[in-house]
Amino acid sequence: MEGVTALSLLPPALALAMIIVTRRVLPSLGAGILTGALILNDWGVLSALSDIWDSFAVLFVTDGALNDWELFIILFLLLLGITASLISFSGGSRAFGNWALHRIKTRTGAQIATFVFGILIFIDDYFNSLTVGQVSRPVTDRHRISRAKLAYIVDSAAAPICVLAPLSSWGAYIITLLDDITSEYSDVSMSGFQTFLAVLPMNFYALSAITLLFFVILWNIDIGPMRRHEERALLHHQLLDPNRSHIPGEQVSNLDEHNGRVRDLVIPIAALIVSTVIFMVYTGVRAAETVTPITIFAETDVALSLVLGGCTGLIVSVLFTFGKRPAAGAFLQAVWNGARSMLPAIYILILAWMIVSFIEELQTGEYIAWLIDGNVSASLLPAILFITAGLIAFSTGTSWGTFTILLPIAADTASVIDITMLLPFLAAVIAGAILGDHISPISDTTILSSTGAGSHHIDHVITQLPYAIIAAAVSFVGFIVLGVTGSTTAGLAVSLVLLLLTALYLKNTIETLHDGKEVVSKPE
Template sequence: MMEEITALSLLPPVLALVMIIVTRKVLLSLGVGIVIGALILNDWSFPEAIFLIWEVFAAIFIVDGALNDWELFIILFLFLLGMMAALISFSGGSRAFGEWALKRVKTRVGAQLTTLLFGILVFIDDYFNSLIVGQVSSPVTDRHYISREKLAYIVDSSAAPICVIAPLSSWGAYIITIIADILGTHGIQEVSGLQAFVMMIPMNFYAVTALLFLFLIIIWKIEIGPMKTFEEAALQGKGILTEKNTPGENFEMETKGKVSHLIVPILTLVISTVFFMVYTGAQNADNITLLSVFAETDVARSLLYGGSIGFIVALFLTLKNKPSFRETGQTLVSGLQSMLPAIYILIFAWLMVAIIDELGTGTYLAHFIDGTLPLFILPVILFVLAGFMAFSTGTSWGTFAILLPIAGEVAAVLDITMLLPLLASVLAGSIFGDHASPISDTTILSATGAGCHPIDHVMTQLPYALLSAVAAMGGYLMIGLTSSVLIGLGAAIAITIIIALSAKVRMTQQEKIV
């Protein structure tokens, strides 16, 4: 097995990412990366590499003879969600909701802003957000001929950025726990983990710039890069899931669907999931507080329980119209099949993340941070490093766990007053890397919830994420130079607006030429 962590640990993720972009074949690319990583770990012994891959795959579901329920529950939830979506479509609920919304949401801008608002409101968890917002919003965005790729971008860019700045979310609770440990390690008692987290919200420049840029993109009707192609196709009725190819729609019943066929199951799912998140958190917490409950909540189990109840309600409402057994069965199978591609990719992504963890890729990248770098540039360096680490490993949470303590140590050695800005830059960079990575589970789930191919989602979202990252880097450079959060935030916002205005002017000029 590999004993020393070297630059070779970067080969599997980089190779997989390059192959994904070049070939657009996600499973093949991830598979090559997994095999190369396993070969490196086993001194290029093929039999041992295959055995390691099997061990890692088995560990996704079973660890030390016990069921590893997190990944299994996520897969089961996806199957339930697929069947529920198919039933809603089969019963005519999607069409009815689309027609109802079309009378109230009059424009494409309105449909996108509605999706953005819903994404902000569902701040409890990014998995939950990514899957639910896309499912609920698609009937509205489809009616206004908005591409599923644009929907995925709106969903993804309003999920993690809002979760990472919301204290009462699974993300917030996790981050606050890490921050509290860092403060305790360095003897800082003036502020608690929660207080520090709240103080860091305006310092999380990427979350701010990503949300602001998304808002400006919508209201100024700006399309950048490959997204423009997909949006033009959608306006011609291509690239969106219409009545003819939505799961379950091929077997739509003659009975006219009702809005309640969509609203009731989705509301049931949301309310049930939130209830079980609170319930499981309260069960696991030593002292029951809002923060401790969300810190200890079992997200996967809550999604499974909430999804089960939502599916049962959707099935009940469908069966009330007395469809044939054959059509109902075909609809359920169609719903299951619609989730298979996403599940295959998700399993391969989990395998890749596990192999990368064994290789120590994140640890190798973390070694680039030390006390020899100039203090003013550290926020930018940490942002870039966290972004690359999350991009390469596909996990922002893993990046938090590795880089936040290192950022705390660097601040303690050089200038403790820079502690919170440095921690915030790690959080922001991790979200950026997560947005840009095709092996990130939230990227895959956002595409799944919106109903588009993951690689199309990555390639269309990437230009927006990069431009938001540039604006955030400008903010971190200013905070490093001035030590002023207000100046850094102002710079990040100003750069975001300038970039959006420039894109708007360029787009207008191109339209005039055409």
């Protein structure tokens, strides 16, 4: 591939390796950024440093205009942190935890409630990751569920759910891409929406990840590093690794919480959710030339909607807090604590955005896609495309970028080899992109899931990885079956049966941490 070499793999590979070895995210991302800049500037140090500064500045200002996407995401994080802090300060979190404890009496019930809430908030992965974690935390904390486990539940009910929902920002984006792709081939009579529905049952990874999450919750399957976190939480009442600090989203306050009520949490969060959905519909209607449910979510301004919804939630939480007549100093301290709690996540996001910009300029994704051997049998290509898309999304931290790069390549490959393989090829790319996004330390969704859950970022990445590998392995086999037989039913059945057998094996071989007894802390 002209102009692109294997060196394009070095920055993401270095960053990912350092994250795994050192467990320190910021220095690792910094090393990847510096390496990418040096490669792009022929190893010139001064020009590389200048390029790094430009990549930072362009996150906020482009051609003299504000780059509102990144700014709005950062602003929403600050708004959410302040809102959560005020809810805690007003006693809403404590009251909600006590209320839920009387109704959700088991650890399994608390996890299932979080899982169901994540499914219901399918409209956008950013919104899902942050909101579900913040709302569920008071309940899961009371039931001694580790923050790493909460982050895994939140993350597995974010992108894997959103990618299956046509009326979501993900679904709308994919449908738009598929519509452009299918219109290029006279042999394909389906619209983008019809194609999206057709490939849904072939998205083996998303379906496997969600199903595995249900088994993990139901049967307490705590494996690998997750077991250590759950053991620490259950037996020692430590929800976080005590050796780590600066947890994103963690509310640290020495202030006395006011006597709160359940409504102090429920109404501000409900206002945030409802208003965000309304603003997403409103901005989508304004931007869409033809107003349909799909075009609304395809054209909606997610970042602006999150900020406006966040402002609404914050205003409501401020009003409820003022109703308790707090001291001005204590109120301002709570506001500062909320903003400060989100700073670690913002630092990680900024560096992740910067390294992604260098990875895009190095054309890392295109290089990996180019490595696909065109001489491979068509029956094996779904499995190969699945792994390729996973590697691209893992390396670049973006599933949407992977869709953009690889879906057209997959379609062109099908048109040359066998047009009847178009749907399996497209499905394999979408499923692989979700896999890579799910396990990448530099993925926005991974970062925001750990932030919403109040978990340390690297703890979330490491504890989630074994479960993602299991879902990926059974999906890989499913895509082989799909390619060989051409049967969606056979591929999906093989994936889910293998997943069930694996879950049953783990259930029967791993001793439960609490000997089958539910541990519930007493209401305060």
